[in-house]
Amino acid sequence: MLGRTYETQNCSAARTLEIVGERWSLVIIRHALFRGITRFGDFQRSLGISRNILTARLDWFVEQGLMERRPDAQGSAYQEYVLTDKGRELQPVIIALTHWGDRWAAPDGPPVVLRHAHCGGQIHQHAICDCGEHVTIDAVQADPAVH
Secondary structure, three states: OOOOOOOOOOOHHHHHHHHHOOOOHHHHHHHHHHHOOOEHHHHHHHHOOOHHHHHHHHHHHHHHOOEEEEEOOOOOOOEEEEEOHHHHOOHHHHHHHHHHHHHHOOOOOOOOOOEOOOOOOEOOOOEEOOOOOEEOHHHOOOOOOOO
16 A cells, blocks of 8 residues: 655655645545635535545645635635645646546546637647647657756
C-alpha cells in the first residue's frame, strides 16, 4: 500500500498526487470549476459527501493555495471557497481524466460533454510541442531536467 506522501520520489506527478490525489479532491475541484459551486452546503448537497470529509478537503485546498475562503458575495454569514489561479489550473487535468473516463470507464457513453461556452464546440486536448506540432504519445520522451 502506498503511503500518503512520496518524499522519496523526485516526480512532479507524485507530488501533485500528494495535494489532489485523495478520492474526493478532483471531484470537488470539478464542481468548483464547471458548476461554479463555492459554498460548503452546495458542495455537500451536490456531491453527497460527509461534512467531515468535505471540511478536511476544503481546509486542505485552502492550506495548499488551491482555494481561498471569502465572505459570501451576497453578504450572508456563510463563506465561499473560491478557486485560486493554482486551483483553476487543474482544469486541463480534469478534462484529461474526463476524456479518458469517457473512453475507458463509461459503458453507456459520456455522461457529460465539455463544450466551449463561446461557440458550443466540443473541447479536445492535445499535446503540443514548442515547435507547434501536435505530439502523439509514442513521440514523447521523459528526460531529466537540467537546472
